[in-house]
Amino acid sequence: MPRIQPPLDSEPMDIISPEMKAAILRDDAGLIGRPFGLTPDNARAIQANARHVALMLRDTATPDRASRAAAFAESLLDALLREHVAGPVECARGCDHCCKTYVSATIPEVLNLARTVRGQAAKTARVNEMAAKSRSVQQYVREDIRLPCPILENRACSEYATRPLVCRAVLSKSLDTCLRIFELKTGEAFAPANHSDAIRMYSLIILRVGLVLAGLPHQHVEMNHALAIALADETAEARWLAGEPVFAAVAMDIGDAKASPLEKVVNGMVAALAPTL
Numbered sequence: 449m450p451r452i453q454p455p456l457d458s459e460p461m462d463i464i465s466p467e468m469k470a471a472i473l474r475d476d477a478g479l480i481g482r483p484f485g486l487t488p489d490n491a492r493a494i495q496a497n498a499r500h501v502a503l504m505l506r507d508t509a510t511p512d513r514a515s516r517a518a519a520f521a522e523s524l525l526d527a528l529l530r531e532h533v534a535g536p537v538e539c540a541r542g543c544d545h546c547c548k549t550y551v552s553a554t555i556p557e558v559l560n561l562a563r564t565v566r567g568q569a570a571k572t573a574r575v576n577e578m579a580a581k582s583r584s585v586q587q588y589v590r591e592d593i594r595l596p597c598p599i600l601e602n603r604a605c606s607e608y609a610t611r612p613l614v615c616r617a618v619l620s621k622s623l624d625t626c627l628r629i630f631e632l633k634t635g636e637a638f639a640p641a642n643h644s645d646a647i648r649m650y651s652l653i654i655l656r657v658g659l660v661l662a663g664l665p666h667q668h669v670e671m672n673h674a675l676a677i678a679l680a681d682e683t684a685e686a687r688w689l690a691g692e693p694v695f696a697a698v699a700m701d702i703g704d705a706k707a708s709p710l711e712k713v714v715n716g717m718v719a720a721l722a723p724t725l
Contacts (some may be wrong), residue, residue: 464723472724476500481524483531486646494650497524499721501658506725514685515563517658518556525616525651535642538623541604545630546618547597550590552668552701553612554655559685561671562678564610565599571606572679574598579676587670587702592633598672612671613655617648653714660718661725664689668701 464472476496484493504510504517553561565571578598585593599607605615619641620626628634659666674695678684681694688694 483527498654498657502661505662514556515560518560521655528647532643536621537641544603548594551671557612558674561610579672582672619644657717667704669698674698
């Protein structure tokens with residue numbers, strides 16, 4: 449496929465004609481939503497999907513565009529996992545060890561989850577209870593406090609189809625390692641399934657670049673508190689998209705509070721893609 453868009457590490461183009469923009473979008477069509485390779489030559493596919501997310505989020509005629517963008521990113525991540533994770537995965541129904549630790553997500557992911565939780569009284573009550581507890585516990589000690597995710601039911605995710613990206617991509621190839629980490633608190637390294645870390649990174653980049661290009665906050669926030677706010681107000685998505693600080697009280701993931709290599713990649717890609725929109 450011809451590279452009609454600069455790669456991730458190239459200088460952004462200052463001027464692109466309407467004809468060139470149309471050509472880029474036509475070329476994107478064969479890449480959007482489809483699994484791509486995990487090698488360095490996958491920049492074109494990442495750009496196409498990030499541009500698609502940005503355009504989704506800029507479409508003001510679609511009131512639920514934030515949750516739709518999250519659903520797209522989640523579907524793409526699932527496709528990448530099916531394509532590339534062929535090695536051992538020991539995660540299974542009833543294995544909820546990592547569901548009792550700190551979870552953060554972008555606001556669109558929270559809003560997408562809220563769409564399926566809304567109207568379920570018992571589940572909403574659990575969300576509110578866990579949100580109150582989460583607010584009183586510092587992020588760095590959540591591994592020890594072990595607050596269960598309020599979406600858990602019978603040791604399984606009750607909203608599996610709309611769970612956040614991190615819940616989809618944290619796959620373990622060793623149950624014994626998870627038991628030692630989460631139950632015995634050995635402090636050893638997690639044993640990710642083959643390629644799952646890279647897939648999570650690419651999916652995060654795509655969603656975050658789209659959010660920045662749409663002029664929306666892209667940071668990860670504590671999920672329980674954010675979900676409680678989203679469930680309490682049916683207009684939360686519309687208000688957030690309109691620029692209101694709906695989730696301002698929710699604690700940001702400390703990983704987003706400082707510069708990181710991921711942020712550098714996101715900023716470079718934003719600069720490269722902005723002229724094409």
